[in-house]
Every structure is written in C-alpha cells, then in structure tokens.
Amino acid sequence: MTQTTEFDWRPFLLRWSGEWSDWSDSRSDDETRSEGDEAARQGRWLGFPPASEERIVAMEKRLGRQMPPSYRQFLKVSDGWQHAGGFVWLLAGTTDARWHDNESGLADMFEEDLDEDAGPDERRDAEIWRRGLQLEVESDATYVLMDPEDVDDDGEWAVYTWAGWRAAPPERYANFAEFMRDMHREFHSLRAHRTEGEPEFANDTTRELDALVEKARLMALRGEWERAGRTLDEAKEYGRPRAVGLGDQIRRLLGQTYMVYFEDVVTDPRYAPELLPSLVAEHAAHSYRDDSTLMFHLRGAGDDVVSSAYATLERVRDGTYRYTAAGPFGEAVERARELARWGDTDGAWRTLMDALPLWQPLGPDHLAPMGWVADPLLGPLLTPDRGRELLSTPRGGQAGEAPARSAGLDADNLTWLADPDAHDNLTSYRFVLVEGVAPEDLPGRLADGDEAALDDPMTSDEARRRSLGGQREFSSYDDRALMSVGRAGDRWSFAFDGDPAHFDPRRFVSPAAAAAAAATAAGAGARAVVVWSGLRTWRGNPFFHLSVARDGAERYAFTYADAEIHRTGEIPRALDPDRFFGSGSGKVEGEGHAEAERSLLEAVTGEFGVHLPRHAITNGRLHTFTSRSWTRAPGNGETYAVISLNLVRE
Incomplete structure (x- = not known):
C-alpha cells in the first residue's frame, strides 16, 4: 500500500536533513559548498520555511488546480526541498511549480516512437510532457513531473521522473510521498557505495537497516523467506551491504537469474565454492565464449577466487562440474546425483530435501546450498515450486515449521x-x-x-x-x-x-x-x-x-x-x-x-x-x-542411398 494523506512529513524530513548534514560534515575541508548547501549543513535542514495556507491557495489559483494531498502537506512543512536524491538539486515549492507544457520537447520525441499498437502506458509516457506539473527547478538533466490526469481514489497525482542518460522510460510513483521516500533511498544508496578512503556513511537509518538485514537472515534460515525477501529488498534500495548478496540467493533459488550476481559475497573466499558455480553457469549459458563480462562481476576478487571461477567455468562448459558439500547433506548430494542420473528426479529431490535441515552455512552471509544448481545432474531438479520448498525448509540450525512437499514431476505411468x-x-x-x-x-x-x-x-x-x-x-x-x-x-x-x-x-x-x-x-x-x-x-x-x-x-x-x-x-x-x-x-x-x-x-x-x-x-x-x-538389412534388388562426408582442412 502506498503512502498518501497520512504520511508524517516533519520527522521524515528532519531525519533526512540530519543525515545529509552529517555526511556533508565528513567531506574533506577543501571541498567548496554553495551558499545554500552551507546554510543547510549548519541549520541541519534541507528544506525551507513552511508555506502558509494562503500561499498554497494562491499557488493553486495560479495553476488552476488543487494540489494533491501529499504534496500539499509537504508544502506546509517545507516550501520546496534541496538535494532530493542524487540528481535533483532543488524541488519546487509554491512559487516555482509550473506546468511543463512540453518545454523540453520530449512529448514529440516519445510520440515519434509510438506505433499503431501502442498501449495506454506508452501513450501516457508521451502525454505527461504536455500536461504535467514540473517540480524540478535545478537538476542533473532529470525531470520530475506530477500528472494531474493520473489520479487515485485519494486524489493523489502520480509522479514521473525521467533522465535521458538512464536509457529507460519514465519511472512512475503513485504519489509525491512515495517519490520523496524513494529519493531518500537513492540518497542513502549513493552514499553507501563509498570510494577508498571515504569515511563510513553511518546513522540511525543505516544501523536500523543493518539490524533488519541480520533479522532477515535468521528469518530466511527459519524458512520465512518471503518476509526476509521483503526486508532485504528494502535494505537493498538503501544500498546496505549484505542485502544484495543475501537477497540474490533467494532470487536464484526461485529461478530468477536476471541481474543476480551475489554482489560482494561471491568474491569472498568463504562463499565462493557455493556461489561461484551458479554465477559461472549462468554466464556460460549466455556468454557464447565471450568471457570478458565475467571479471566485471568478480571485481575486487583475489587471484584465488578468479582462478577458481575460470576453472569452474571450464568444468561447467564441458559438463564435468560436480557439486560437493560437507557433512550429512553432502552425503545426500551423492545419493541424489546417483538417482538423478538414472532418471529418478523426484527421488533425487526428496533425498536433498530430507537432508536439508542438517545443512550448515559457510558463514553469516550464506542462506542455502547454491552450488548444486550448476551441477549437470542436480541443476535440472530446480523448479520455482521446488525452490520455494527449499527456501521454506528450516536449516542451518534454525527451528521452524516444515513446509508442504512440492508436487512430484514424474507420474507413475506412461x-x-x-x-x-x-x-x-x-x-x-x-x-x-x-x-x-x-x-x-x-x-x-x-x-x-x-x-x-x-x-x-x-x-x-x-x-x-x-x-x-x-x-x-x-x-x-x-x-x-x-x-x-x-x-x-x-x-x-x-x-x-x-x-x-x-x-x-x-x-x-x-x-x-x-x-x-x-x-x-x-x-x-x-x-x-x-x-x-x-x-x-x-x-x-x-x-x-x-x-x-x-x-x-x-x-x-x-x-x-x-x-x-x-x-x-x-x-x-x-x-x-x-x-x-x-x-x-x-x-x-x-x-x-x-x-x-x-x-x-x-x-x-x-x-x-x-x-x-x-x-x-x-x-x-x-x-x-x-x-x-531398427530396420532390417536391404534385400536383393532393394536400393538405398548412402551419403558420406569428408572433411577437408586447409
């Protein structure tokens, strides 16, 4: 459910301002700040004085429309905003908001790309540039528009953002509050990916999210993967370490492979034996022998991990990769492989699942056995339903309710x-x-x-x-x-x-x-x-x-x-x-x-x-x-053709 008229703006904006000010204080002294940035840093406030009801009414009279509730409430706390995310430096208040009226010419550009079969969403992407209310005042070639024709039951207008350098269609937010929450996440995400020598970006928000990531890890091991996945996705949007690597393990076992790279975790020697095979197998399936992209996903890895990645890639390609694991679960893996190679895939899967509660992670960033998905015999066992069963099974020393068994894939007939x-x-x-x-x-x-x-x-x-x-x-x-x-x-x-x-x-x-x-x-x-x-x-x-x-x-x-x-x-x-x-x-x-x-x-x-x-x-x-x-030899008088191929090498 999206945030609408009940969003509490003041504590949210105060926290954001304080986080931005603390980050600004940590930057080197020789960096110059604008006058507005310096005032915001010292005052710990990225906003402006609140707009009175009279100012808002005058704005609405000027624009000829009543403003949507979440934007109206925002203006009553701050008449505009600085540094909304990483690419919008100033958002409009009562004075600067204005109809875009295709000033950018983007309506023409989007309309040129429309064909006769264009759907409502594609046509809307073109029309918002003529009817939208422009909110960005200063930005890095980024547009922020509210659409007065895209209105929900609460009277909220959808917000659209677009930047040409992102090479993507306009991004839609259900309302202004949702847009601002996402800009806060973007601010965090950009600060979290710091360069070498830059101080750690830490505050109450990051500490709360990191604690939630740890709780999500334990939830996932108890089999509560859906709750864990939602928590990890939220932390991922804020750029929190561990969130992507843990969440990617859930996504991969659900059969999702697009943009799943086990960020940071796959390059850790502790986890590489489990995570590298899955990453490498997906690369092998789509690389067509061009391995240049593999190193991009292994940036920062040590020589041992890189060597292991290429050795695993070779085994995956020639079909000789064999997944192994320690302890009782590893013994079950061997039994499952023997069943699978003679066609008993249902029996192989049950063997793995029966032993899964005994499985132990390689470290705190490991949620489930992963390397088996690259095994030529065990990998085909995975289906989305079976992935959900695996993720729902308590493991790694955590207690929880055992899930219902996924249906078998082999009927006992012909x-x-x-x-x-x-x-x-x-x-x-x-x-x-x-x-x-x-x-x-x-x-x-x-x-x-x-x-x-x-x-x-x-x-x-x-x-x-x-x-x-x-x-x-x-x-x-x-x-x-x-x-x-x-x-x-x-x-x-x-x-x-x-x-x-x-x-x-x-x-x-x-x-x-x-x-x-x-x-x-x-x-x-x-x-x-x-x-x-x-x-x-x-x-x-x-x-x-x-x-x-x-x-x-x-x-x-x-x-x-x-x-x-x-x-x-x-x-x-x-x-x-x-x-x-x-x-x-x-x-x-x-x-x-x-x-x-x-x-x-x-x-x-x-x-x-x-x-x-x-x-x-x-x-x-x-x-x-x-x-x-399956045919007899030719009899007397029966003719047949034989085609022979001779390879000639120059």
Missing part, C-alpha cells in the same frame, strides 16, 4: 507421452523396457561393439548434436537410434528415443527379442517391451507398434499402420489392438488417434507396472548410447 505439451516435438517416439536388467547393461543388449557403452549424462539436444557432429555417413536404410536410459519402475529399465526416424513397417525389426535374450540373475527369463508411437506424427500416416519378448523370443506383437492392424502371437486382452482401433480397418480417425494412444499407454502401464520419468527425459540429463538399426 500416459504423459500422449499429452500435447509433453515435449516440443514429441509427436513420435519409441522406447524399450527391459525387466530385471540395470540401465547400464542395456547397451550390451541393444548395441554392438564400441557403441555398446554409455556416454556421459547430457540433455537430449546435447546428445543429438554430439552424435550428429561425429557422424560422417548417413544411410537411407540404417536406423540406429540415439537412446537415453534410466529406470522405469521396480526392476525395469528403459531406453528412450524422442526423435525417431520414419517408421516403415515393411523394414522394421523390433529389438524386443534381443533385449530379452539373457536370463536375470534370479534365473527367470527377462521380459522386454517395445513401443513405437506415431499416432500424432506429421510424418506419414498415424501408426503404433507394440511387441513383447521373453527369453530371447518375441511372444506377441501388433502394428497399426495404414488404418490396418497386423498381429502375431497371443496378445493379452488388456493390450488387444481391437479395443483401441476397432476390429476392422479405418475405424479410428482424427482425434480418435490421440485417445487411442493415451489408452494404449495406460494399458501398457497397467500390464507391466512401468513408467517413464517425464522430467528427466524432457528437462534432465541422462546417459545415452546408439542402438543397432
């Missing part, structure tokens, strides 16, 4: 694959599910030679770029799939391809039998399930394939393609394709394909008790490998 928003291009996909086999053993069943090994965890896009970057030969018959692997439920593993090649039922060879070739350690034959869906694909006609194998032999399968069903073996009733596509050809059309896909995936889930981890597949990093071809 049906999410049928959601239109499941993935940008997930209209066709294929996967292999194998029972009783660990994920790391899948390449041995589905690939040959050097390809029967897992690559490091990476996103699907990263894996695809890496695979294509090393490929020099492309065959129209070859269909080797780039598969991501992980766990698909109790005793099941998966290999998933979200960008398969064109499905040709004449050449397709299911990998189910090969995946189920060996027996498990317990002696029972392994089962394997293969699904290839293109019921929503834009490449060719809709299709769906399911095959199930055990002990190295395919037991049953069906393929729906070209509006016909082809089946082999004894298919369980729950998976009978007639239930989804009808007993005759051409029974399913349009939206029926999407419903058939969802129903089929639900049936496979129920028949085998399996699931695929949505968040890990679409947002996380998983191990990958390249499978054998």
Whole structure:
C-alpha cells in the first residue's frame, strides 16, 4: 500500500536533513559548498520555511488546480526541498511549480516512437510532457513531473521522473510521498557505495537497516523467506551491504537469474565454492565464449577466487562440474546425483530435501546450498515450486515449521507421452523396457561393439548434436537410434528415443527379442517391451507398434499402420489392438488417434507396472548410447542411398 494523506512529513524530513548534514560534515575541508548547501549543513535542514495556507491557495489559483494531498502537506512543512536524491538539486515549492507544457520537447520525441499498437502506458509516457506539473527547478538533466490526469481514489497525482542518460522510460510513483521516500533511498544508496578512503556513511537509518538485514537472515534460515525477501529488498534500495548478496540467493533459488550476481559475497573466499558455480553457469549459458563480462562481476576478487571461477567455468562448459558439500547433506548430494542420473528426479529431490535441515552455512552471509544448481545432474531438479520448498525448509540450525512437499514431476505411468505439451516435438517416439536388467547393461543388449557403452549424462539436444557432429555417413536404410536410459519402475529399465526416424513397417525389426535374450540373475527369463508411437506424427500416416519378448523370443506383437492392424502371437486382452482401433480397418480417425494412444499407454502401464520419468527425459540429463538399426538389412534388388562426408582442412 502506498503512502498518501497520512504520511508524517516533519520527522521524515528532519531525519533526512540530519543525515545529509552529517555526511556533508565528513567531506574533506577543501571541498567548496554553495551558499545554500552551507546554510543547510549548519541549520541541519534541507528544506525551507513552511508555506502558509494562503500561499498554497494562491499557488493553486495560479495553476488552476488543487494540489494533491501529499504534496500539499509537504508544502506546509517545507516550501520546496534541496538535494532530493542524487540528481535533483532543488524541488519546487509554491512559487516555482509550473506546468511543463512540453518545454523540453520530449512529448514529440516519445510520440515519434509510438506505433499503431501502442498501449495506454506508452501513450501516457508521451502525454505527461504536455500536461504535467514540473517540480524540478535545478537538476542533473532529470525531470520530475506530477500528472494531474493520473489520479487515485485519494486524489493523489502520480509522479514521473525521467533522465535521458538512464536509457529507460519514465519511472512512475503513485504519489509525491512515495517519490520523496524513494529519493531518500537513492540518497542513502549513493552514499553507501563509498570510494577508498571515504569515511563510513553511518546513522540511525543505516544501523536500523543493518539490524533488519541480520533479522532477515535468521528469518530466511527459519524458512520465512518471503518476509526476509521483503526486508532485504528494502535494505537493498538503501544500498546496505549484505542485502544484495543475501537477497540474490533467494532470487536464484526461485529461478530468477536476471541481474543476480551475489554482489560482494561471491568474491569472498568463504562463499565462493557455493556461489561461484551458479554465477559461472549462468554466464556460460549466455556468454557464447565471450568471457570478458565475467571479471566485471568478480571485481575486487583475489587471484584465488578468479582462478577458481575460470576453472569452474571450464568444468561447467564441458559438463564435468560436480557439486560437493560437507557433512550429512553432502552425503545426500551423492545419493541424489546417483538417482538423478538414472532418471529418478523426484527421488533425487526428496533425498536433498530430507537432508536439508542438517545443512550448515559457510558463514553469516550464506542462506542455502547454491552450488548444486550448476551441477549437470542436480541443476535440472530446480523448479520455482521446488525452490520455494527449499527456501521454506528450516536449516542451518534454525527451528521452524516444515513446509508442504512440492508436487512430484514424474507420474507413475506412461500416459504423459500422449499429452500435447509433453515435449516440443514429441509427436513420435519409441522406447524399450527391459525387466530385471540395470540401465547400464542395456547397451550390451541393444548395441554392438564400441557403441555398446554409455556416454556421459547430457540433455537430449546435447546428445543429438554430439552424435550428429561425429557422424560422417548417413544411410537411407540404417536406423540406429540415439537412446537415453534410466529406470522405469521396480526392476525395469528403459531406453528412450524422442526423435525417431520414419517408421516403415515393411523394414522394421523390433529389438524386443534381443533385449530379452539373457536370463536375470534370479534365473527367470527377462521380459522386454517395445513401443513405437506415431499416432500424432506429421510424418506419414498415424501408426503404433507394440511387441513383447521373453527369453530371447518375441511372444506377441501388433502394428497399426495404414488404418490396418497386423498381429502375431497371443496378445493379452488388456493390450488387444481391437479395443483401441476397432476390429476392422479405418475405424479410428482424427482425434480418435490421440485417445487411442493415451489408452494404449495406460494399458501398457497397467500390464507391466512401468513408467517413464517425464522430467528427466524432457528437462534432465541422462546417459545415452546408439542402438543397432531398427530396420532390417536391404534385400536383393532393394536400393538405398548412402551419403558420406569428408572433411577437408586447409
């Protein structure tokens, strides 16, 4: 809620004047002061004598408008003001306030930038220069106008400020009192950032705010991050040390990265191991190998911190950065990473959260574990909801109420694959599910030679770029799939391809039998399930394939393609394709394909008790490998094309 008619001007202005006078006294003796500044310093008053009611009425008669309440009350305490913030040296009182009437020509400039679709805010930015009441008398190319057409229910006029050197649209304040409060904050902020050798800027306001920052730190550790964030934001506006560094930690865990640099704290060797990775990872995501800006955010850092920053940057870029932490929380980090690398991102998150109350900060300016957001496996766990859960969890030796758990991101089924928003291009996909086999053993069943090994965890896009970057030969018959692997439920593993090649039922060879070739350690034959869906694909006609194998032999399968069903073996009733596509050809059309896909995936889930981890597949990093071809070798008389690429270096 904004300050309006109830604002108590006199104590506020007296405090501001005293702070300015004390600061002025601390400046070196050889600095010259204007006559007005010297009088203000000695009298400890930046204002002027109060304006009488008669003077205010005469002003209103001259201007033809009654002044808004907060400005009127201000005039009754001081008829004008000196040094409003850092760039307005004199504000108007009853004599100097006047209609701007586009004296600056800025209305024309803003109107030239308007297009036909300009909204009310953009048009207002142009119109205030014609109708606004000008309040600045002397300034550093800064304009202060009150808008008589932007009025609230209390009769307050909005205040707008603009300076060309700020390269921003006019800034709006709800009323004059709000504007003056912000100018007081600006005065403090400019004084707080002192140069070397300049005395400390300290007064009752700074001491009160610094005490509030410390209280906010403890609130944040108790899980009261929203209250803490509001307090830190207020202290930040006054330029108080610690406020930005602490507040940035809250903002980063909420998923906010813009202008989050952990000011001052990140260059402290105590906190660098936790804060540098997050700063560096964001830099790496947007720098395109131009690292010149990194040092700007590390100005003032020692050589050790700078060296650590560049070493961390290299590890983040090549995917080898690994977050570590001390104590029981550090042990949980290792367990969480192991879960995440096989796709159990929900389990990984719960592991971290269960151990979070045992986490200890590295010092008084550390609010939460931060370095994990740059870890290639743990970083994708973060969502805004999960960030709020983390921040709401008491930690660092502080007691508080445990928060409600954030919802899991992975349903215990396969049906999410049928959601239109499941993935940008997930209209066709294929996967292999194998029972009783660990994920790391899948390449041995589905690939040959050097390809029967897992690559490091990476996103699907990263894996695809890496695979294509090393490929020099492309065959129209070859269909080797780039598969991501992980766990698909109790005793099941998966290999998933979200960008398969064109499905040709004449050449397709299911990998189910090969995946189920060996027996498990317990002696029972392994089962394997293969699904290839293109019921929503834009490449060719809709299709769906399911095959199930055990002990190295395919037991049953069906393929729906070209509006016909082809089946082999004894298919369980729950998976009978007639239930989804009808007993005759051409029974399913349009939206029926999407419903058939969802129903089929639900049936496979129920028949085998399996699931695929949505968040890990679409947002996380998983191990990958390249499978054998999903198509048979060409037969006699069948032609195909092979394209070979030869790189020539000059």
